[in-house]
Amino acid sequence: MSFNVLIVDDSGAMRSVIKKVITISGFKLDQCLEAGNGREALEKLKQNWVDVIVSDINMPEMNGLELLKALQQDPLYQNIPTIIISTEGSSERMHEALEAGAKEFIKKTFLPEDIRRVLYNVIGVGSDGEYQEDRRDASALDF
Amino acid sequence: MENTKKIEEMLLPSIFDVFEKMFFVFAEPLREMEQSHQLRAAIHFEGPFRGDMQILLSSDLARTMAKNMLSLDDAEVNDSMMTDCVKEAINMICGSFLRKVDPVHGSQMSIPTCDRLPGHTDEGTGGDDKGVRLAFATECGSFEVRVDTGE
Numbered sequence: 001m002s003f004n005v006l007i008v009d010d011s012g013a014m015r016s017v018i019k020k021v022i023t024i025s026g027f028k029l030d031q032c033l034e035a036g037n038g039r040e041a042l043e044k045l046k047q048n049w050v051d052v053i054v055s056d057i058n059m060p061e062m063n064g065l066e067l068l069k070a071l072q073q074d075p076l077y078q079n080i081p082t083i084i085i086s087t088e089g090s091s092e093r094m095h096e097a098l099e100a101g102a103k104e105f106i107k108k109t110f111l112p113e114d115i116r117r118v119l120y121n122v123i124g125v126g127s128d129g130e131y132q133e134d135r136r137d138a139s140a141l142d143f
Numbered sequence: 144m145e146n147t148k149k150i151e152e153m154l155l156p157s158i159f160d161v162f163e164k165m166f167f168v169f170a171e172p173l174r175e176m177e178q179s180h181q182l183r184a185a186i187h188f189e190g191p192f193r194g195d196m197q198i199l200l201s202s203d204l205a206r207t208m209a210k211n212m213l214s215l216d217d218a219e220v221n222d223s224m225m226t227d228c229v230k231e232a233i234n235m236i237c238g239s240f241l242r243k244v245d246p247v248h249g250s251q252m253s254i255p256t257c258d259r260l261p262g263h264t265d266e267g268t269g270g271d272d273k274g275v276r277l278a279f280a281t282e283c284g285s286f287e288v289r290v291d292t293g294e
Contacts, residue, residue: 011234013224058252086238087234087238087239089242108235109160111164
């Protein structure tokens with residue numbers, strides 16, 4: 001099972017780093033889509049199936065918090081897990097992001113392991129990239 | 144004066160953390176300020192603490208940062224990647240610093256900007272007397288971080 005990830009950050013360099021980390025982490029990536037702000041992200045969502053969104057907060061035009069609120073208002077997108085990766089990591093700002101619908105919050109600077117661990121947590125896959133449910137099914141068959 | 148010392152103490156680990164973890168560049172504090180920087184990135188912050196932060200550095204250092212962060216060869220790095228990395232550096236240093244200043248309340252940071260300096264770096268940058276200036280050496284050039292809180 002592979003996944004489509006949408007990376008939302010106004011920094012092309014940061015999008016490349018996050019994409020690289022996801023790729024080398026062994027996460028089964030099908031498509032990696034990119035957007036420079038929240039508005040572009042919503043456009044990408046109209047045209048593509050996305051399993052998980054990784055977004056910055058501080059972006060021009062539509063920031064990460066505004067994107068989270070827009071996602072929550074749309075029944076089509078409100079269940080897409082969203083991970084915030086941001087420099088703005090005060091407890092007030094983290095609370096605000098989680099209240100707005102973020103599933104996890106990673107503070108910049110981060111280590112590749114931080115992204116890998118959070119992605120696995122959010123999307124519900126084990127370190128082998130397989131769904132936890134699949135593994136349970138397989139072990140049930142063993143019996 | 145006491146504030147300046149506190150700012151320095153909180154700023155230093157943020158600078159080292161960002162340079163080492165994100166750019167794989169190791170910095171050593173310098174006593175003398177360099178005058179030969181070519182790039183400057185700046186960010187403004189508002190909230191419990193308010194001010195401006197700048198980073199000034201050489202093109203060589205910016206190239207190395209982009210190369211290391213993006214795992215590219217020298218020839219693959221272009222100007223846009225360099226400015227992008229320098230903006231991201233000031234963004235991360237400022238965010239990390241503000242979390243130390245006030246871990247509870249959020250500060251609003253502007254979108255970072257980056258420009259090329261015409262030559263002499265003291266022109267129009269301000270902050271000489273009322274701000275904090277920290278200079279560093281790396282094996283690929285020096286850089287300076289300035290914080291001006293307008294106090």
